Amino acid sequence: MADTEVRWLSEEEQKAWRTFLEFQRVLQEALQSQLQRDAGIPHTYYEILVRLSEAPGRRMRMTQLSEQTLQSKSALSHACARLEERGWIRRVECSDDRRGLLAELTDEGFRALECMAPGHVTNVRESLFDALTDEQVHQLRQISEAVVRRLGGQTCDG
Amino acid sequence: MADTEVRWLSEEEQKAWRTFLEFQRVLQEALQSQLQRDAGIPHTYYEILVRLSEAPGRRMRMTQLSEQTLQSKSALSHACARLEERGWIRRVECSDDRRGLLAELTDEGFRALECMAPGHVTNVRESLFDALTDEQVHQLRQISEAVVRRLGGQTCDG
DNA sequence: GCCTGTTGGTTGAAGTCTCAACCAAGTGAA
DNA sequence: TTCACTTGGTTGAGACTTCAACCAACAGGC
Secondary structure (H helix, E strand, O other): OOOOOOOOOOOOHHHHHHHHHHHHHHHHHHHHHHHHHHOOOOOOHHHHHHHHHHHHHEEHHHHHHHOOOOOOHHHHHHHHHHHOHHHOEEEOOOOOOOOEEEEEEOOHHHHHHHHHHHHHHHHHHHHOHHHHHHHHHHHHHHHHHHHHHHHOOOOOOO | OOOOOOOOOOOOHHHHHHHHHHHHHHHHHHHHHHHHHHHOOOHHHEEEHHHHHHHHHHHEHHHHHHHHHOOOOHHHHHHHHHHOOOOOOEEOOOOOOOEEEEEEOOOHHHHHHHHHHHHHHHHHHHHHHOOOOOOHHHHHHHHHHHHHHHOOOOOOOO
16 A cells, blocks of 8 residues: 555446445345344344354354354454343353353244244345346356455355 | 245355355455544445535535435435534535535545545455456446346446 | 463444434425 | 425434453463
8 A cells, every 4th residue: 555556446447346336235235124124133143143053052152153254253242142132042151261152042042043034035035146147146156255365264165 | 025935045055145245244344444444434434425526516415415325314414414523524505495405525525535545446456356357347247237226226327 | 380472252432324203395285 | 375295304312333441261481
């Protein structure tokens, strides 16, 4: 950033960029509002529940969970406090590290997730996948991986 | 949503989806943190300044601005209040509609934008465009337009 | 043992967005 | 004129995220 020369965006890049921004916004909005309306939680909370439901014993260390959901420890901590209030998760002490905590999905939380998942998945499909060809889905994944790689994260492969 | 059958995501779709989510998050994070650090404003505020700088007379009706920046009237109103506190914009009464207001970029706001634009554009280029081939940029635009079309917005063409 | 640094996680304040309520002004009909 | 409806925009409360400060527990060196 010490450059004195800025490589401005070309007309085409400009348009691609603004269209992409709009893409992000409308999609986020579609996901957020559906989840908020039907389940009363933001999308970030939904991801927490999903990751926990997939973990062995439906429990996971807070730090690991924060890495998987791409949330800061602070954000995760606040989120878990809310989810705990609802009885959807529970925080359990960790036996091998007395500093640590395990977030655990409760049965009630699991049932809640089962209830909200169909609506959310349907929404993802209708909002995104149904708008794209198989080829475009593949392209989008390549693009996503390229950017994630560049920005230093790691792709979420199983 | 009255369906009893949910079309769940395939393994491939699942991965594409999660990678895309990660893409969005890391990119947003890169943009947000750079702007916050260097200019002290969120990306949404930056877009307000940009749109105003491009408008004739550097002024625009609030509603039109909220449509262009894809923000709710409420969010825009709060944002403009903050920007006005900094002296970067000013709200002016509208002559042809006494309910209306024009948001106007001040000279100071314009200078501030000139200062922050290079860093932001450089960041957009390095975070996104430099990671993609020209072909991928084109693909991303097609994808974005398809989704925006589907979700009922309109693409931002000049 | 002690001392320092790092890691795991929480907390509170500040900032932003959403939602619903609200007001003022324009519009149209009776 | 009056009444009802819509549009333009603001406001305050509540919810989420970020940031910095913080505490407790681990780890390593002396």
